[in-house]
Amino acid sequence: MIELDNVTFKWHKNDAKPTLNIPTLRIDKGEHIFLHGPSGVGKSTLLALLAGINTPSSGNIRILNRDLNTLSNTQRDVFRAENIGYIFQNFNLLPYLTPIENVTLGCEFSKSRKQKALQQTAEPKPSLQNEAIRLLTALGLSESYHSKDVASLSIGQQQRVAAARAFIGSPELIIADEPTSALDTANRENFIKLLFEQAKRANSTLVFVSHDETLKPLFNRAISLVSLQEQL
């Protein structure tokens, strides 16, 4: 599913030390990975590489048997839109769209995501709208909020919208970048369980990033970014 070999990343060509240096990393399909490490160790950088937002300075990244290095910018855009759902730390919702519109947005730009999203809903009839409602409800946002102004939602509610947007159209890979940092412990665990449920249903691989190691026991595998880089 995800294969990294000798990947290094420098923000600038002339930097003496790379920001990130990963000799090897393997993640299998359907795994729920907890990726942890203190701030500044390069978590967000790694995620940007996985999502194809940035490309490595050296080494290879293969996701779904596609070599990201060989893809053009446009091809990476298409690849990302079709295969990766990304939950941002700050959610990145569009304030002028309703929760439902935010969730379905990705399907408007990717035909395959749209098709898969339509396959997910059988009743009452397949529509992006209904799939968005199903996901939002499943992730714990009650229906009275589905057409409200996004800006009027609480942090916890916005986070559920962001998660639903990542899950729609069942992408192969879900990347979650510290989505729980603004929640209290009880809500955190609850939210992560809902994420697991949806990841299972969609058969997606989940890479969850956090600096909060108390969440570690919830996942079936944990990777420390610090020790990953010390393998050398």
Added chain:
Amino acid sequence: MILTKLAYKSLLNRRASVLLTLFTIAISVMLLLSIERIRVDAKTSFSNTISGTDLIVGARTGDIQLLLSSVFRIGYANNGVSWQSYQYIAAQRGVKWSIPISLGDSHKGQAVLGTSRDYFTHYRFGKKQTLSFQQGHAFEHLNQVVLGSDVASRLGYTLGDNIVISHGMGNTSFHHHKDNPFTVIGILNATGTPVDKTLHIPLAAIDLIHGGSHSANNEHDEHNNLIGEPSQITAFLMGFDSPLYTLQIRRNINQYKKEPLLAIMPTVTLKELWQMLAIVEKVLLLFSGVVILVSLLGMLTTLLANLNQRRRELAILRSVGARPWQLFTLISMESLFTTLLGCLVGCGLYYGVMLISSSYLQSHAGISVNIAMLSYYELTLIGVIMAAGFIIGLIPATRAYFYSLSDGMSIKT
């Protein structure tokens, strides 16, 4: 489809700044159209002031000065034409009609014109239209006056009212001819020319108010005296049997030995006059061009400033799968939409302003504004503005195209 929806919702979200931009464009479009329309209509009104007159003859002065004083009642003719010369020239072969005019008096700031009854049959304006009466008829007695439509409506005169004419121009003449009141006998229809602002009295009555001794109530010889034999007149208008005579007669008059006279062809002199005013015309056009330029630059500033604030919004769109060209389309669509709506609102404002101001322009500036569909020229102007707005919108759109995804994602708020 989704882009249209996003553009619409995004614009709605930023409606305050979008509305401001839109109104800047709307107001500049309105200004441009209004200035253009007034310019074109002023030119038409101007060249329609007099028509069908082949020659205007007055004392020797400048061509334009003679035209201004005899047709526009602007300025003052220093000298006159002697009655004998007028009689002599008007009696020449080929002269179809002639109208003597005598200016220099006023009533409450409106010009008073002494003339003959021929004025009402031979004077033409616009497309060779003759004067027509709204009420009443031409004067038949020495103490009767025919009013232009503006004079009647502005001063509130109706048929039968008595009017006192003062000597000299202006409102504040000291010397009022209280002993010679005139009775309103006719009111002319509006012409959109200086005729509307003129009081017409019999030529002989001019001499009378200038201290002539015989009484206006002198019934027995009034028919002769209606024109009378004044010592001199300001100018006279002539029409010929054939316009071919014009040049020859003009040369003869200009070389007339007994008195220094000047004959002008009103159409030619009108054109010369308009060419002098063309600078004003060009300045107006320049101004409206600058207004448009400023408003488009304003739009560019707003768009670029907005773009900085919207980097995150654009990055979000990229992160959910929008391609760079889709962002490019989104931004240029927004500016095109703003310009389009600005132009539409501008046209609306323009018609509003024209409806409100047309009667003012007619009565105060003598410009009859033609409220009609936008002309081909005006549509071209709007097209140019739209094109300029679209091209300016391409600048922020191009910048949006090159925003990289990681740029926008690193903004944390």
